[in-house]
Amino acid sequence: MTHAIEIVNARVAYNGKPVLDAFSTRIREHSVVAVIGPSGTGKSTLLRTLSRMNDRVPGFRVAGTVRIGGEDIYAKGVDVCRLRRKVGMIFQTPCMFPKSIFENVIFGLKHQDPGRRKEFPDLAEKALRRASLWNEVKDRMHKPAPNLSLGQQQRLAIARTLAVEPDILLLDEPTSSLDPQSALAIEALILALKKDHTLLVVTHQLAQARRVSDETIFMEAGRLVEAGPTETMFSHPVHPATRAYLEGARDA
């Protein structure tokens, strides 16, 4: 069986300083996996490694094997543009271009498929519907996107990513800058999107990890300490470090 993501003994370093070490995991298609662990532990680095976002960071090195849909993404000759279409990333703070809502949704499509220009309005609508934003913006598609609320901007960032039809969505603390209501809207979206995508969600909010994920990975100091079904890990963590983190973070 091909996994959506398979990491085998990955070692990742910045300027010779190891950040991920002996990291192995497999992620099933159409699952939501939460990645939790203390600050500075390598969660964002893990996501950036999966989308080759760090290729241009000087001193960044990856060893071991990282497969997306069965393909070794660090093998020679891999088309990084094609990989980025398969693997979309969503960040803590939505990045809006100082353009209209419409232009923001089609931003990736325009670069990827300029020949489909006539279809852009339909594709934009489809992506906005999938991101549960269409009803809120359909009457102001040509108004500036930066005027939207932060929660709407985050759904717009998701719509922009969905428009290029990625298999995998990597979300790095997608709700930590949002109000509780907007955060819940994103959580509902995550649950709906797993029908068609595989999602990896980094979060410091344990209740959120529990609500949205099928499996959880607990990381500490660049290592995968424990991984498994979310409910099992939260109710019966095996490793003392996992237990300590879950208890400490719960009290925080």
Ligand SMILES: Nc1ncnc2c1ncn2[C@@H]1O[C@H](COP(=O)(O)OP(=O)(O)OP(=O)(O)O)[C@@H](O)[C@H]1O
């Ligand atoms: N571009 C970079 N150059 C050098 N070191 C980096 C770079 N990015 C991250 N690091 C280091 O790698 C380690 C892991 O960082 P990372 O951002 O992946 O952690 P994190 O788990 O996402 O933390 P947080 O929960 O605070 O977001 C840290 O020690 C960090 O200082």
Ligand SMILES: [Mg+2]
């Ligand atoms: Mg981070």
